[in-house]
Amino acid sequence: QSALTQPASVSGSPGQSITISCTGTSSDVGSYNLVSWYQQHPGKAPQVMIYEGSKRPSGISNRFSGSKSVNTASLTISGLQAEDEATYYCCSYAGTNTWVFGGGTKVTVL
């Protein structure tokens, strides 16, 4: 149950697009299309932005999109806005009612 691998930080200018990768193994990301992505602002609880790899919950901007290729999931934020500055975590179902999180990626809007 090793943590999924995410880059520590990603930055972009307002209006640009950025992509955050999340690399797991054939036992988690690669086995299930059940990766979710969470946005967390300092001192706040996480909020789900993407579930089941690419689906957006009601109320989440369509600027957020998710995808997966083999053992790596990705979150893309298009039209970057100041309010997107936060830490983002991926999370994958890993079978037998267990989950694993990524280490988190701090997004900075320049």
Add this chain to the structure above:
Amino acid sequence: QVQLVQSGGEVKKPGASVKVSCKASGYTFSSYSITWVRQAPGQGLEWMGRISAYDGNTNYAQKFQGRVTMTTDSSTSTAYMELRSLRFDDTAVYYCARVSGYSGYDFAYWGQGALVTVAS
């Protein structure tokens, strides 16, 4: 609306135990499992385990096996997480979370977190 309200922060000595509660409302408690996630200061999220509120079945992360116990009380719609033999590096915010109703594999609802500080 779904709400998860957790107990307050606690300060414990190394070797002690802590029990954090998570009171659910706004839905049928037995219909969804409760998951526990922790976050050490300045660190990432860590999945600790989950408990079925229907039958009490538990699944724990290997790291916490033998040291954690998750329980529920259906009469009060409350879930509990007890962590024993506390160490300094157990200092963290402990969150309870519930999966969404549309997927079952993402955590759509979160408690406000409970800070557990382990200090001598």
